[in-house]
Amino acid sequence: MPISSLKRLHFGHCVVSVDMYEIRKGFGEIKEMTQAQDQYTSIRLLHRSYSLPDTKTEDRCCFFHYLLEFYLANVFNQCQIYSNFHQRRVSRIANNFLTVKKELNLCDTVTTCPCGKEAIHRYEQILSRFERMDSHSAALKALGELDILLEWIDKTE
Amino acid sequence: MCVSKARTWVSALWLLLLLRLLFPPPPPGASASHCTLPSPMNVHFVSKNMKNVLHWLPPEGIAEEKVNYTVKYLIYGTNKWIKNSECRNISQTWCDLSHETYDHKELYHARVKAFLNGNCSDWAESARFNPFTDTKIDPPAFSLSSTETSISVIVTPPKKWRRGPGEEPEYLHQIYPSLQYNVTVFNKKIKKRWTFCIKNNSLEVQQLEPNTGYCVTVQIYITPLLLSGFSEERCIDTLKDPTFKQTTIIFGYILPVFLTVLIILVPSCCIYRYIHKAKQTYPKNLVLKPSNQFGGDVFVPSEKIIVNFITVTIVDEYKNEYKNSPENTHFLDHASNSDGNNVEETFSKELEEKHSPDSCLIEGSENEQDGNRPSMTTLGSQCTPGQRHNDEVVVYEFDMRAEDGIPTENTQEEFHTKENISALEELLHNSPKALSLIPEKGPSYYLPYNVRAPNIFLVQNLSELYLNEMDPIPDNLCDDLQPPLINLMTEKLDQAFCPECGMVTDICLVHDQKEPFLDSVGCFPKEPQTFRNMMTRYTASPYCPQFVTWASKDQQAAKEVEEQSLIVAWGPQTGRLYLPSLSNFRNEIHEQIIENKKYEDSLGKGLFSRLYERPYSDEPLEEKKEVYLQQLKEQWGLHIQTQA
Known part of the structure; x- marks a missing residue:
């Protein structure tokens, strides 16, 4: 049974690989619980109109980099209040994100991840929504929208 | 004039107060207080190839048949719950929301309310439903064909659920670019299984044994967490090799029969010939050869006979x-x-x-x-x-x-x-x-x-000698006679x-x-x-x-x-x-x-x-x-x- 767990993302000369299987597996175990706790169904942080696949190719790297930073800085570190089971799954996903981020940093971020206007705009939209909510609910919502991010990554060439 | 205006305002307030007293407005939690029924349970989406159906269980302790349900759905990120007209006051415990959730790029929420004799229940909400990841993929259909040494597997590309028969079908591999098929071929003879991973929907498995049964099953693989089950196993036999068939006929039937007949016939013929047909022949050296001069047959030995003479000579003084x-x-x-x-x-x-x-x-x-x-x-x-x-x-x-x-x-x-x-x-x-x-x-x-x-010469010599002997012969003949004598002896020896x-x-x-x-x-x-x-x-x-x-x-x-x-x-x-x-x-x-x-x-x-x-x-x-x-x-x- 082939398991194409590694998703390779090509950003110009920089290539990073994301262990989708580990992330999906970890998220699948906490998804329902996390999404059920999200009371604000009318708010979607990772809106489809700002999706990663639809981003221009030159801005993708930067946008992806922002997303990684956003999750690592604002989402995963807010989950310490959850149960141990929940924490372990979140830690696993967070570590994977860190690995991908290091890979991206190995590349010359100045040359391979130029941040255009669109990337910055999209990230600002997400961040503004996030900051409108209280940090706990926002973190919970962002964590619940992780499958949207994975879908983006999947669809990104 | 001010007093009259004031009197009308007061009377209106009293009216409003009276009305309010008569018809007190419902408190903020008035609806909940009216709906005392327990909520339906386990509201969830069952999605197959993007056909998304909401299922739930009737509320506990209430007779199923009398309960009606109303379903609403919400697109994640919006604030408007939408009533599904088809799923209003229904007695069934499911509601097909495929139309409403057709856009697989959105996430959905759904909720169900139970009604019984004017009484109602609270809304029971489903988990967030992402059709893209939460749908189940049905095992694909496929067709098989075989030759002597190969099997051809053609998988029918799975389609997304269609809203109507006239709609252009959308295939799952268009939705999931990473979709691929795992084709498993099982050799029934040697009990061995191979799995082929193909991107396109056709596969030809080659270099197989002729006249052997192979069972094939196919699975759709998208991600490790999103894959279909295996389709029902179908078996096919590779065709019989015509040359093998001929060889089987020749070596299995014709040759043994032929050999058996040959083994029986040859000794029989030999025995028959030996008993009835064979003529006993004399040994070569006993064969009589016809001779004209003697009128009969004479023996002529075929082999060379060497005779050695051993002469012992004793010479005296x-x-x-x-x-x-x-x-x-x-x-x-x-x-x-x-x-x-x-x-x-x-x-x-x-x-x-x-x-x-x-x-x-x-x-x-x-x-x-x-x-x-x-x-x-x-x-x-x-x-x-x-x-x-x-x-x-x-x-x-x-x-x-x-x-x-x-x-x-x-x-x-x-x-x-x-x-x-x-x-x-x-x-x-x-x-x-x-x-x-x-x-x-x-x-x-x-x-x-x-x-x-030549022998006649000998005979003549002998005759001459004889005649000479009979007749008186002069002495000088002595010398002449010597050569004939030798000649004769030579003849004799010959x-x-x-x-x-x-x-x-x-x-x-x-x-x-x-x-x-x-x-x-x-x-x-x-x-x-x-x-x-x-x-x-x-x-x-x-x-x-x-x-x-x-x-x-x-x-x-x-x-x-x-x-x-x-x-x-x-x-x-x-x-x-x-x-x-x-x-x-x-x-x-x-x-x-x-x-x-x-x-x-x-x-x-x-x-x-x-x-x-x-x-x-x-x-x-x-x-x-x-x-x-x-x-x-x-x-x-x-x-x-x-x-x-």
Whole structure:
């Protein structure tokens, strides 16, 4: 049974690989619980109109980099209040994100991840929504929208 | 005016107050307070290929059939719950929201409310539904086809649920770019399974065994967490290999049958032939060949028979006298450089020149008139000078003293008597064909076998000699007669040699040269006598392998000379040495002549009809014979068989 767990993302000369299987597996175990706790169904942080696949190719790297930073800085570190089971799954996903981020940093971020206007705009939209909510609910919502991010990554060439 | 306005305002307030008292407004939680029913349970989406159906369980403790449900759905990120018109006040516990959730890029929420007799329940919400990741993929359909060595699998690409039959179908691999198929092929014969991962929807599995069952199942793989189950296993047999079929027919059915028939038939035929058809054939050397000259069939031996003559010569003290004689010098000249085999070679050459080689001649010539003249000359005498240097000359390393073997001279004398001649003549007359050229008046010579033209010369010579002997012949003929004599002897030897019979003769006949060659006056009469004295018998026919050569002396010569010669026959191929009993020479020759007669008679009768019997004579000889036989056994390691 082939398991194409590694998703390779090509950003110009920089290539990073994301262990989708580990992330999906970890998220699948906490998804329902996390999404059920999200009371604000009318708010979607990772809106489809700002999706990663639809981003221009030159801005993708930067946008992806922002997303990684956003999750690592604002989402995963807010989950310490959850149960141990929940924490372990979140830690696993967070570590994977860190690995991908290091890979991206190995590349010359100045040359391979130029941040255009669109990337910055999209990230600002997400961040503004996030900051409108209280940090706990926002973190919970962002964590619940992780499958949207994975879908983006999947669809990104 | 202000007072009146104030009065109307107050009255309106009182009215409102009254109304409010009469119809108190519902509190904020008024709806919840009215809906006391328990909520439906386990509200969830069941999605197959993006056909999204909301399922729930009826509220606990309420009779199912009377409960109605209302379903609403919400697109994640929006704030408006939308009522589904089709799922309003329904009694079923599911609601198809495929239309509403058709956009798989959105996430959805749904909620269900139960109603019973005006009473209602709280909304029961489902978890967030992401059709893209939460849908289940159905196992794909596929078709199979096979050849002799391959199986072709064609997978029907799975489609997304369609809102209507007229809608353009959307395939799952368009939605999921990473979609691929896992095709598993199972060999039923060897119980082995292979899995092929293909991106497109067709696969040809090659290099398979013919006439073998293969079972195939297919699975759709998108991500490790999103994959279909295996489709129902379908089996197919690869086609039979036509060449294999032919081979099976040939080696499995035709060949065994054919071989069985062959195995049975061949021995049967052989046995049948052996019993019924086969003609018993004589051995090659027993085959009779037709002969024109004798009117019947004759034996012609197929194999080469080699007969070696071993001559033992005992020379006595008279040899000195012999050397002085002119004839002796002649012989010396003739055979000075010849010793044993050389003589034979010379003779063979002469024979080849003069004779056709297909006759075996038994020949004897006698002069009746000068039967008592002591003279003996044979062609073999040519080798005597070479041999006379020794008292005993041993040819082929065989030692035999003739004087011991020869019992009496009387026996030899008898040999030259008329009996033999008459016998010869008789025989000659019995076979008129053989010597038709011989003048009737002359004495006949026994030529029992096929005599051809060159042999006629011999016969004529003999006749001449005979005639010369009859008539008075001048002395000067003596010199003229010498060459014919030699010629004749050559002829004789040729007859004896008989190349076709494969006989190699080595004849060294010792004669008593002393008197005949010293006596120059009596030269002429001696020559015929030489023929008379010498009788050589060759028997080369296969049924009678014995080869007897004997020489004898005249009686007078025997008185003077102790020299004897004995010729024995030895066949290397048969490994048999024949030693004639010298005492029986006379009887033997007579008998053999008779035997030849009998043989000619027997040719008509058949094979093996002739029994050879050998008479016995003097007893004293037998004792000596035993001694010699003993010596032979010791010296040569021979097995000696005595013919009784």
